[in-house]
Amino acid sequence: MTRILAIESSCDETSVAITEEGKLLANIVATQIAVHEKYGGVMPEIASRLHTENITVCLTEAFRQANLKPEDIDAFAVTRGPGLIGCLHVGLQAAKTLAMLYNKPLLPVHHLAGHIYANEYVGKLQYPLLCVVVSGGNTELVIMKGDLDFTIIGETRDDAVGECYDKVARVLGLPYPGGLPIDQHAKLGKHTYDLPEPEAGGGKYDFSYSGLKTSVINLVNSLKMKGEPIRLDDMARSFQDVAIGMVLKKSIAAAQDFHVKQMVLAGGVSANSYLREQMKSRLEGTGIDLIIPPLWCTTDNAAMIAKVAEHLYERKVFAPLTLGVDPNWKISDWASFDD
Amino acid sequence: MEHHVVDEISYEAWQKQSELMVDEIDKLLKKHQVKRSEIASVCVAKGPGSYTGVRIALTIAKTIVFALGVPLYLVSSLEIMRDADRPTICLTNARSKRSYIGVYEGEKEILSDRIMDNSQVLQYVKDHLEYVLSGDLEYLGLTGKNVDVISNLNRADKKKNLCLEPLGARPIYLKDSYSDSEIKVIVRKMNVSDITSVMRIEEASFRNPYTEKQMMYELLENPVGNVLVAVVDSNVVGFIDFMITFDSAAINQISVDEKFRKRGIGTMLIGEMVKLCREQKDEVDFITLEVRKSNDTAQRFYKKHAFEAITVKPSYYDDGEDAIYMVRSIIND
Numbered sequence: 001m002t003r004i005l006a007i008e009s010s011c012d013e014t015s016v017a018i019t020e021e022g023k024l025l026a027n028i029v030a031t032q033i034a035v036h037e038k039y040g041g042v043m044p045e046i047a048s049r050l051h052t053e054n055i056t057v058c059l060t061e062a063f064r065q066a067n068l069k070p071e072d073i074d075a076f077a078v079t080r081g082p083g084l085i086g087c088l089h090v091g092l093q094a095a096k097t098l099a100m101l102y103n104k105p106l107l108p109v110h111h112l113a114g115h116i117y118a119n120e121y122v123g124k125l126q127y128p129l130l131c132v133v134v135s136g137g138n139t140e141l142v143i144m145k146g147d148l149d150f151t152i153i154g155e156t157r158d159d160a161v162g163e164c165y166d167k168v169a170r171v172l173g174l175p176y177p178g179g180l181p182i183d184q185h186a187k188l189g190k191h192t193y194d195l196p197e198p199e200a201g202g203g204k205y206d207f208s209y210s211g212l213k214t215s216v217i218n219l220v221n222s223l224k225m226k227g228e229p230i231r232l233d234d235m236a237r238s239f240q241d242v243a244i245g246m247v248l249k250k251s252i253a254a255a256q257d258f259h260v261k262q263m264v265l266a267g268g269v270s271a272n273s274y275l276r277e278q279m280k281s282r283l284e285g286t287g288i289d290l291i292i293p294p295l296w297c298t299t300d301n302a303a304m305i306a307k308v309a310e311h312l313y314e315r316k317v318f319a320p321l322t323l324g325v326d327p328n329w330k331i332s333d334w335a336s337f338d339d
Numbered sequence: 340m341e342h343h344v345v346d347e348i349s350y351e352a353w354q355k356q357s358e359l360m361v362d363e364i365d366k367l368l369k370k371h372q373v374k375r376s377e378i379a380s381v382c383v384a385k386g387p388g389s390y391t392g393v394r395i396a397l398t399i400a401k402t403i404v405f406a407l408g409v410p411l412y413l414v415s416s417l418e419i420m421r422d423a424d425r426p427t428i429c430l431t432n433a434r435s436k437r438s439y440i441g442v443y444e445g446e447k448e449i450l451s452d453r454i455m456d457n458s459q460v461l462q463y464v465k466d467h468l469e470y471v472l473s474g475d476l477e478y479l480g481l482t483g484k485n486v487d488v489i490s491n492l493n494r495a496d497k498k499k500n501l502c503l504e505p506l507g508a509r510p511i512y513l514k515d516s517y518s519d520s521e522i523k524v525i526v527r528k529m530n531v532s533d534i535t536s537v538m539r540i541e542e543a544s545f546r547n548p549y550t551e552k553q554m555m556y557e558l559l560e561n562p563v564g565n566v567l568v569a570v571v572d573s574n575v576v577g578f579i580d581f582m583i584t585f586d587s588a589a590i591n592q593i594s595v596d597e598k599f600r601k602r603g604i605g606t607m608l609i610g611e612m613v614k615l616c617r618e619q620k621d622e623v624d625f626i627t628l629e630v631r632k633s634n635d636t637a638q639r640f641y642k643k644h645a646f647e648a649i650t651v652k653p654s655y656y657d658d659g660e661d662a663i664y665m666v667r668s669i670i671n672d
Contacts, residue, residue: 034528045390049509052394053532056405056506061531061555070406086391089357090398096361097402100368101375321362 002313005062005073005098006306007055009091010083010111011137012042014054016062017302018073022310024121025066027296027303030054037176041166048086055094070102077107077309079114080319080337081329082137088325096321105318107309110334111300112138113150115266117311118297118304126262126289132251134275135267136162136177139207139247141254142331148311150331153254154205161243162269164209168216168239172232183272186240189233193219195242205250212242244275248282255288262289271298345371347489356395364399380409382495384416386511387439387452388431393510404505411505414495417441417452419488420473428464430474430483438479439513442470446499454513504535509573524604526611529558529566529578536575537568544594547657554580557591567611569595569604579608583623588616590628609644616669623669629655629662641665 001021008015017027032050036042063069078095081088099106116131131142131150139156159167162179169178174185198211216239223230247269255263263283269275276292283290297304312318319337326337348363368375383400386393393416404411417429417439426444433439438460442450455463457479464472464481476483502508509532529537534551541548549557557564563584569577577595581588590612595604616623629652630637638648646665655662 030531032530035530048390048394049512050530050532052398052401053507053509054530055398056401056508057531057534059402059405060506086394089391089395092357093361093395093398094402097364097399098406100361100365101403101406321365322358324358 002074002310003068003072004075004077004107004306004309004313005070006077006107006109006302006309007091007095008079008111008114008300008302008305009051009055009087010079010081011087011300012036012047012050013300014051014058014091015300015302015305016055016058017306018062018066018068019303019306019310020066022307024303024306025068026062027301028058028061028065029299029301030058031299033177041170041176042084044084044086047084048090051087051090055090059094070098073098073102073104075099075105075107075309075313075318076102077109077305077312079111079305080108080323081111081326083111083325083327085325085327088327092323092325096323100321105313105316106321106323107312107317108319108323108337109305109308109312110329110331111305112140112142112266112331113148113308113334114304115293115297116142116144116264117307118266118293119264119291120307121297121303122291122294125264125291128258128260130251130255130258130260130263131266132247132263132270132279133266134161134247134269134272136160136166136269138267139209140331141205141251143254143258143260148308148315148334150334152330152332153258154203154207154250156207156209157200157202158208158210159213161207161209161247162267164213164243165269167213171217171220172230172235177268179269179272182236182240183274185233185236186274187237189231189235189237191238191241192231192234193238195219195238197242197246205254207246207250209243212239240272240274244272244278247275248278251279252282255283255286260288262291264291265293268298268300271295342493344490344493349489356392360395360399375407378403378407378409380412380496382412382414382492382500384419384492385413385508386416387433387454387513388416390510390512393512397508397510401505401508410496411502411508412496412500413502413508414492414500415441415452415511418443418448419491419495420486421445421491422471422473422484422486425471426467426469427471427473427484427486428467430460430472430476430479432475432478433513442467452511452513504539507532507535512573523571524576524602524607525570526567526607527570529568529575531555531558533568533575533578534558537566537578540575540578540594540596541592543597545592549592565612565615567608567615569599569608571599577604577608579612581612581626583616583619585621586624588612588623588626590626605640606644613669625666625668627664627666629664631656632661632663638663638665641667 003020006017012032014030018025076095076099129144133140139161141154143151165178174181198208200206200208381400420429421427421443431439441452472483474483563582566580568575576599579593580591646667652662
């Protein structure tokens with residue numbers, strides 16, 4: 001029986017998970033949102049400090065829930081990137097230390113591969129597969145022709161869609177993270193404000209969000225100067241239609257162009273209710289299967305890291321104890337971690 | 340057992356500690372055929388110093404201590420730079436024209452670790468020419484003595500350095516510490532790593548304390564549960580545990596570490612709770628609580644914070660004692 005322990009600390013959640021033959025025995029997530037919401041975003045130094053404080057508490061709790069001891073684990077997995085460098089360091093040290101003490105393999109996991117493979121908790125992945133990766137740090141369309149075979153066909157040229165949500169939320173006086181509050185207000189509003197869809201230039205499947213963010217800021221400022229009220233619900237709806245509209249348009253085009261069997265949503269923004277509903281209804285009757293991750297997998301957690309780790313373990317993709325982090329690790333380079 | 344250094348590895352690894360440290364420990368253990376079960380304790384420098392560097396070492400130490408269940412000793416990064424016999428000014432570069440400084444004579448701390456402007460440091464050095472200077476002091480135009488840091492670190496397993504809460508251990512960053520005269524209190528939501536500190540206060544304060552499991556439930560699972568902690572220099576010194584249910588809130592527990600009482604920390608905790616209640620979408624109208632009939636101090640504290648005794652709940656507590664039920668409104672103040 002293969003037991004894997006996975007650690008995730010790439011951003012603002014410290015998480016430890018243990019799986020046994022693919023079955024999840026524990027998934028402890030210590031979120032820092034309460035701390036970061038004061039600042040309207042993740043403060044890297046503060047996040048790194050909290051990871052250091054939380055990590056062993058999460059390990060203890062995971063072993064208690066799984067009713068196992070460290071010596072029962074066959075391999076130790078960790079998010080090596082992408083993410084905040086200081087945060088990644090903390091998870092890496094813990095995983096390496098355990099791998100060293102128990103002389104077991106160290107598995108280096110790509111964070112976004114984790115978000116994609118989180119969908120294995122829902123159903124089997126079918127190839128060719130289009131992964132729509134939308135989060136606070138990433139907006140990418142990834143084609144998978146087989147297991148662990150990633151090709152990025154489109155990505156954001158500036159801000160990530162989730163980052164854009166957070167910034168727009170801040171302008172509108174909504175709390176951090178901005179995804180949920182904007183989604184909720186959008187449900188009550190109408191698309192009455194004119195926000196142009198930014199041109200990404202570059203490739204057909206590329207995204208651009210910084211222009212949209214600027215349009216909202218300019219519009220809000222000009223309304224304030226004219227003394228006109230800002231209709232929050234309508235503004236949220238207008239913004240969300242454009243922001244998610246781009247994801248829908250490009251994903252559907254890519255799914256058709258690449259003749260995929262299946263599409264999966266991944267990342268924090270895949271919790272967005274409008275994206276979920278629209279993608280479902282637009283794919284209906286196309287023959288393309290859609291997997292939507294469970295809500296608990298839309299935030300960062302180690303259970304999804306463990307899923308990728310199972311595949312790495314099978315293929316014996318083991319890292320040396322000199323493994324370093326890579327804050328900008330490309331998903332297509334998932335198997336190279338030596339430099 | 341008096342122990343000695345068998346072997347050591349020490350070299351400059353600027354921005355490479357994350358890659359190299361665990362591997363070097365592995366090599367050292369293997370070279371001397373040390374089994375993990377033979378590790379009796381771990382000593383680590385807790386700072387002040389490079390944030391990332393200190394975090395890397397501390398995370399490794401905490402992980403070993405967690406896995407093996409052995410004691411953790413935390414020692415000042417400056418103290419381990421002291422000379423064996425003579426008073427030593429221990430210094431490292433804190434950048435922005437400042438230094439971390441600590442002055443030690445044997446076990447005695449002459450000047451506690453702190454951050455100081457380099458101009459002040461130079462003056463201090465001038466005023467104490469008889470002291471040994473230790474550290475890489477090129478940035479100050481001085482020369483420091485090369486002290487055997489490894490052997491100092493290896494001998495740090497002393498009672499005063501024993502870390503009582505190794506799972507929640509934190510580095511010493513110093514840059515955001517408070518000045519000597521006033522304490523700076525921050526109230527924030529509780530993290531899981533605060534659990535040992537909160538339990539320590541809990542157990543010292545209540546006759547029938549919550550178990551750690553109950554406290555973890557309040558923190559992680561209870562959907563209406565809220566726990567705030569008061570933090571002084573990154574140590575938890577008090578907490579409040581309360582529930583918000585629609586239009587009312589109830590205080591389950593509030594407590595402040597004995598050493599930090601009568602400094603307004605309880606008031607801050609209540610204040611922050613009231614603020615949270617005001618921010619709720621469903622407006623909270625009143626806060627309720629039960630307090631032991633015999634606990635006059637607590638009742639006076641609550642009265643000061645606009646709570647009124649409404650009724651007595653007979654035999655409310657497990658040991659048969661009555662509770663005074665107190666209520667305060669939020670809207671009308």
